[in-house]
Amino acid sequence: MKDKLKVIKIGGEIIDNERKLNEALKDFAAVKGKKILIHGGGKLASKLSHKMGIEPQMHEGRRLTNQHDLEIVTMVYAGLINKKIVAKLQSLTCNALGLSGADANAILSEKRAVHKIDYGLVGDVVKVNYEVVNLLLKHGITPVFCAITHDNKGQLLNTNADTVASEVAIAMCSLFETELIYCFERKGVLYDLDNPDSVIPQINSENYKGLLKKGIINDGMLPKLKKGFDAIEHKVSKVIIGNAGVINNNKEELFTCLTL
């Protein structure tokens, strides 16, 4: 039987709010067994852009990334947030090591082709180097990924953190029984955005289509759900979407579970 692995992604307000981040990291540090953390960038990159007088450009919740934006997200995601998280985890006796996809060639991507939209320096994941991730895990080191990848030609690329989490989870399935957990500020996928407790407990690929048709799934949730179903379809044993309470032993009663 394969060893178990949890791939946990934290994002949204958890990154922006110091208290919430500390709680989430405490819960993450307490997770027993092998684990990987993937973090988003919260609003810090946009804030820094504002400070420097540059307005970030978005399309359907995704950042369009020019050279200047790439420098900002590399600073904020791979530098400030990643190292802050790693230092906090170390103080919680979790032997964390922060990585971008360029480090040890862990996540190779390619620049997204230009069709209707030119996303700029945005990368789509091509390959996760599961051997090097496993090398770290095997030696008691917990990888902490930011969502910056590279094309192996010297170019860093901005990548969606939900995608990175899903791709890492999928790649690790060859070695582990892998669970993917998406944590953000809500308790799960909601029937009604105005009611924080209206959590849809289970979504399968069938009723997903129905929910989409009825317009119940809001735009911001689409990438997470798409990538969640991707993971389920590629042998990830369990995908959970919820708030930070789901990180360790499902303290929360409410969360969304994706099934085939």
Add this chain to the structure above:
Amino acid sequence: MKDKLKVIKIGGEIIDNERKLNEALKDFAAVKGKKILIHGGGKLASKLSHKMGIEPQMHEGRRLTNQHDLEIVTMVYAGLINKKIVAKLQSLTCNALGLSGADANAILSEKRAVHKIDYGLVGDVVKVNYEVVNLLLKHGITPVFCAITHDNKGQLLNTNADTVASEVAIAMCSLFETELIYCFERKGVLYDLDNPDSVIPQINSENYKGLLKKGIINDGMLPKLKKGFDAIEHKVSKVIIGNAGVINNNKEELFTCLTL
């Protein structure tokens, strides 16, 4: 007999000048055998501070680091510069992995005690975790360190990059025959700053005192020389100070060599 290891520090204009950086990284990638890169921050952190309307505070060539400065240097050193270097090295088929001292608890430091000067969030190296550095080297991974360390209580600390290089070289001596190479914009330690070719070819601990007394060693060189002699006194087999030409097979005829 111990295996050989080169610890190479690049700093100053090499970091700021894209062409010089590319050349230095090409030379570094071509170095045969086990190697570690340590990089300084150049002038980018100060530039970013300026952009955000904050003037960096210095004392004897060392940055005084408040919370805001720490965030800036973490972004610039551990984020922008480190990941840019790692991505470039990957494209040169050097399997680089970028690290701060917090990552895998690689470099533990303590906040510098306040005597006459309060340096703020500046760390003095306490311990280099040579086992984890060796784990990477053993698997063909080349560590690339920025000069941010941590105190294992969750606090990142700004650390002098020359010091990091020296301390890493000293720690690795228990496993390797270690050579330390400091690269910057000059050809070595100069008799006369106005004459770029007036390189002092060899400095030992004796004539060092004489050079200091005569005021020949300028302020900016003091930390590098102090740390260089530290390394020599702690079993580092060779310390070289020169420009990027010394990285690979001493292409340069002129450089400074420190001896006991």
